[in-house]
Amino acid sequence: MAEALKLFWVFVFFLSNPVLSQLDEFFYDSFHGAGNNLSLNGVAKIEKNGMLRLTNDVARWFGRGFYPSPIRFKNSSGGKAFSFSTAFAFAIVPQYPTLGGHGLAFAITSTKELPGALPRQYLGLLNATDNGNSTNHVFAVEFDTVQDFEFNDISDNHVGIDLNSMTSYASANASYFSDNSTKEYLNLKGGKTIQAWIDYDGQRDQLNVFLSPHSTKPTSPILSCGVNLSSILKEFMYVGFSASTGLLASSHYVLGWRFKMNGVAESLDLSSLPKLPGPKRNNTPLIIGVSVAATSMIVFAVALAFYLIRKIKNADVIEAWELDIGPHRFSYQELKKATRGFRDKELIGFGGFGKVYKGTLRNSNTQVAVKRISHESKQGMREFVSEIASIGRLRHRNLVQLLGWCRRRGDLLLVYDYMPNGSLDKYLFDTSKSTLSWEQRFKIIKGVASGLLYLHEEWEQTVIHRDIKAGNILLDSELNGRLGDFGLAKLYEHGSNPSTTRVVGTLGYLAPELTRTGKPTRSSDVFAFGALLLEVVCGRRPVEAKALPEELILVDWVWERWREGAILDVVDPRLKGEYDEVEVVVVLKLGLMCSNNSPAVRPSMRQVLRYLEGEVALPEELSAPDAYDKKGGGAGDGFEFEDYVHSYPASSCFEKVSTWSSAVDDVDVESSSVSPLVT
Numbered sequence: 001m002a003e004a005l006k007l008f009w010v011f012v013f014f015l016s017n018p019v020l021s022q023l024d025e026f027f028y029d030s031f032h033g034a035g036n037n038l039s040l041n042g043v044a045k046i047e048k049n050g051m052l053r054l055t056n057d058v059a060r061w062f063g064r065g066f067y068p069s070p071i072r073f074k075n076s077s078g079g080k081a082f083s084f085s086t087a088f089a090f091a092i093v094p095q096y097p098t099l100g101g102h103g104l105a106f107a108i109t110s111t112k113e114l115p116g117a118l119p120r121q122y123l124g125l126l127n128a129t130d131n132g133n134s135t136n137h138v139f140a141v142e143f144d145t146v147q148d149f150e151f152n153d154i155s156d157n158h159v160g161i162d163l164n165s166m167t168s169y170a171s172a173n174a175s176y177f178s179d180n181s182t183k184e185y186l187n188l189k190g191g192k193t194i195q196a197w198i199d200y201d202g203q204r205d206q207l208n209v210f211l212s213p214h215s216t217k218p219t220s221p222i223l224s225c226g227v228n229l230s231s232i233l234k235e236f237m238y239v240g241f242s243a244s245t246g247l248l249a250s251s252h253y254v255l256g257w258r259f260k261m262n263g264v265a266e267s268l269d270l271s272s273l274p275k276l277p278g279p280k281r282n283n284t285p286l287i288i289g290v291s292v293a294a295t296s297m298i299v300f301a302v303a304l305a306f307y308l309i310r311k312i313k314n315a316d317v318i319e320a321w322e323l324d325i326g327p328h329r330f331s332y333q334e335l336k337k338a339t340r341g342f343r344d345k346e347l348i349g350f351g352g353f354g355k356v357y358k359g360t361l362r363n364s365n366t367q368v369a370v371k372r373i374s375h376e377s378k379q380g381m382r383e384f385v386s387e388i389a390s391i392g393r394l395r396h397r398n399l400v401q402l403l404g405w406c407r408r409r410g411d412l413l414l415v416y417d418y419m420p421n422g423s424l425d426k427y428l429f430d431t432s433k434s435t436l437s438w439e440q441r442f443k444i445i446k447g448v449a450s451g452l453l454y455l456h457e458e459w460e461q462t463v464i465h466r467d468i469k470a471g472n473i474l475l476d477s478e479l480n481g482r483l484g485d486f487g488l489a490k491l492y493e494h495g496s497n498p499s500t501t502r503v504v505g506t507l508g509y510l511a512p513e514l515t516r517t518g519k520p521t522r523s524s525d526v527f528a529f530g531a532l533l534l535e536v537v538c539g540r541r542p543v544e545a546k547a548l549p550e551e552l553i554l555v556d557w558v559w560e561r562w563r564e565g566a567i568l569d570v571v572d573p574r575l576k577g578e579y580d581e582v583e584v585v586v587v588l589k590l591g592l593m594c595s596n597n598s599p600a601v602r603p604s605m606r607q608v609l610r611y612l613e614g615e616v617a618l619p620e621e622l623s624a625p626d627a628y629d630k631k632g633g634g635a636g637d638g639f640e641f642e643d644y645v646h647s648y649p650a651s652s653c654f655e656k657v658s659t660w661s662s663a664v665d666d667v668d669v670e671s672s673s674v675s676p677l678v679t
């Protein structure tokens with residue numbers, strides 16, 4: 001009896017385990033019952049129908065599934081890597097039809113746990129510190145659905161070969177060769193099952209990747225490259241999958257997997273694999289139908305009436321166009337809950353455009369910043385929201401990521417990544433805050449420059465920021481500078497009377513030509529960036545009402561000191577002389593160049609970044625910025641400053657909110673009604 005029972009358990013054990021024909025070959029046509037054997041990590045889970053679900057809709061998470069035992073990839077630690085081959089079926093189902101993140105990878109790693117690895121663009125494999133380090137011993141083939149510029153991704157739908165680094169060694173847009181050998185487009189995040197084959201030939205150091213939405217292996221690979229894995233693979237390695245989500249999430253599934261050393265893995269028959277769940281229903285809150293029994297008490301009816309009145313009062317009135325814009329839309333209720341009803345306690349700041357609240361999204365437990373903007377005109381809203389939705393697709397490590405939006409009556413709510421360290425101006429000017437070291441300042445400058453370059457030149461369309469200033473630079477947990485509020489200035493343009501052009505900006509950062517032409521350009525952003533550079537080095541605002549007359553306008557003061565050969569006099573005394581002189585001089589000179597009154601003389605952001613990175617030396621001679629066209633009298637006589645302020649009355653139709661205590665603040669200029677700054 002006992003023997004029979006034992007036999008029975010052995011039988012069950014074999015049924016619920018991957019079938020092993022040899023030590024170096026295994027296959028899973030379903031992961032069912034393998035839950036205790038496949039090593040799962042993060043949010044990975046085996047579904048009831050036998051699929052391995054690496055991630056779900058939770059943002060910023062990763063999930064991994066690894067074969068539990070290590071596999072021998074070499075005869076000895078110094079030896080040559082063996083050939084291997086794998087075939088697997090996967091599917092990526094994004095949370096919103098066209099937007100998702102971040103992708104999945106087939107990986108061979110030296111541990112199953114990968115401590116310290118991050119989600120998002122790191123796909124749960126690496127992190128910012130170890131990325132690219134040859135001590136990682138990470139080989140991966142990524143199926144990446146987000147274009148990360150920092151890793152030179154070619155598109156948001158590509159396959160890449162990663163050797164110890166998320167910057168792919170080789171990559172190709174996702175596609176496959178059909179039966180007649182024509183190349184067909186393949187959408188990785190199309191929610192359909194896709195089969196991938198990865199073959200490494202250890203003799204010829206050749207790696208081939210094939211893709212197809214069908215069961216048969218195409219005759220040609222879509223990615224083929226010569227690569228020697230001998231130095232990356234150790235003697236024993238783990239194989240498996242890792243996937244991650246970012247601000248937007250996707251469900252990443254693996255439906256079946258075969259792996260073979262020194263041979264060719266058989267293709268999977270897609271029709272015999274578990275079925276993916278059907279398309280997800282839109283989770284827009286529906287009015288809950290409540291059937292009340294005829295005998296219900298009046299008390300209950302009254303309670304219900306109260307409930308409905310509250311519900312109606314709080315309901316979002318969603319107009320048809322809003323649904324066209326689709327994803328990214330948060331419900332008002334969700335944001336209200338997240339910010340605890342927009343309590344003053346949750347208020348973290350006033351941006352140039354509205355109040356900012358801190359919040360925690362209930363379902364993902366993510367911290368966010370919610371900016372509430374009131375907008376008087378409804379007409380502009382639609383265009384603006386479309387634009388916001390498109391700006392939501394901008395992704396760069398030096399931008400504050402926009403996660404989504406919500407409109408309610410005349411209010412627009414924008415949801416951003418929460419930046420724990422607040423804005424740069426606090427660190428520069430708030431004496432109660434600790435000061436930033438020069439290294440930190442320089443890193444922030446370089447970060448902001450690269451974010452701005454991305455907006456100007458690296459995205460599919462040029463985005464002019466229009467309101468660069470220390471208050472709009474936010475610092476993340478690692479004190480990286482990130483640009484916030486980009487694109488927002490347009491709100492006022494769409495809503496305003498087309499016959500007048502409004503210039504939005506902040507005094508001291510406004511390029512002189514802007515007040516004449518009213519047309520923001522890349523070089524007007526560069527001007528503002530120049531003011532920021534000087535500000536960061538000097539620890540002073542571009543226009544300081546409390547300063548000595550000759551120091552009133554920062555750029556003039558810096559220029560004077562430069563001419564006198566005493567440029568280091570302007571450096572922020574809070575640095576206590578601890579800084580790299582060469583870098584400081586580069587930043588100051590660059591600040592002067594960017595602050596030139598003539599847009600043509602200002603460098604482009606690409607040039608700025610080259611100077612900052614030290615790739616190109618700055619010119620020895622600088623031309624005078626001629627700030628504010630001093631007409632003989634010099635900048636410092638005070639009157640000119642008064643004129644300057646008074647010619648730009650704050651437009652009364654704006655809600656005035658400001659971070660600066662000084663009256664000289666966010667100046668909204670209506671150029672048609674105001675004499676230009678420079679005549």
Ligand SMILES: *[C@@H]1O[C@H](CO)[C@@H](O)[C@H](O)[C@H]1NC(C)=O
Nearest residue numbers: 017018020036037038068069
């Ligand atoms: C999982 O499968 C491997 C295959 O080699 C086997 O050796 C191991 O005992 C299994 N582990 C469990 C917990 O079933």
Ligand SMILES: *[C@@H]1O[C@H](CO)[C@@H](O)[C@H](O)[C@H]1NC(C)=O
Nearest residue numbers: 074075079080081082083202
């Ligand atoms: C590994 O060792 C085995 C047995 O000694 C040998 O047959 C095989 O060729 C070796 N493989 C490589 C890649 O050196």
Ligand SMILES: *[C@@H]1O[C@H](CO)[C@@H](O)[C@H](O)[C@H]1NC(C)=O
Nearest residue numbers: 114115116117126127129130
């Ligand atoms: C990055 O990952 C490595 C291990 O791969 C780990 O030692 C290190 O602590 C991680 N760094 C961070 C900042 O998490």
Ligand SMILES: *[C@@H]1O[C@H](CO)[C@@H](O)[C@H](O)[C@H]1NC(C)=O
Nearest residue numbers: 129130131132133134135136
């Ligand atoms: C690579 O990592 C090792 C240890 O993890 C570290 O000592 C080394 O400095 C790193 N190399 C680079 C270039 O970061």
Ligand SMILES: *[C@@H]1O[C@H](CO)[C@@H](O)[C@H](O)[C@H]1NC(C)=O
Nearest residue numbers: 154155156157158171172173
């Ligand atoms: C990949 O696709 C993107 C657009 O989706 C295109 O811009 C890019 O040139 C393609 N790259 C290659 C190498 O085919």
Ligand SMILES: *[C@@H]1O[C@H](CO)[C@@H](O)[C@H](O)[C@H]1NC(C)=O
Nearest residue numbers: 177178179180181182183184
């Ligand atoms: C090849 O087959 C695909 C469908 O699989 C078809 O759309 C395409 O037109 C065919 N191309 C040629 C050149 O026959």
Ligand SMILES: *[C@@H]1O[C@H](CO)[C@@H](O)[C@H](O)[C@H]1NC(C)=O
Nearest residue numbers: 078079080205228229230231
């Ligand atoms: C690949 O690297 C291994 C070990 O580093 C070396 O023995 C082998 O010759 C290399 N193969 C080629 C083709 O260079």
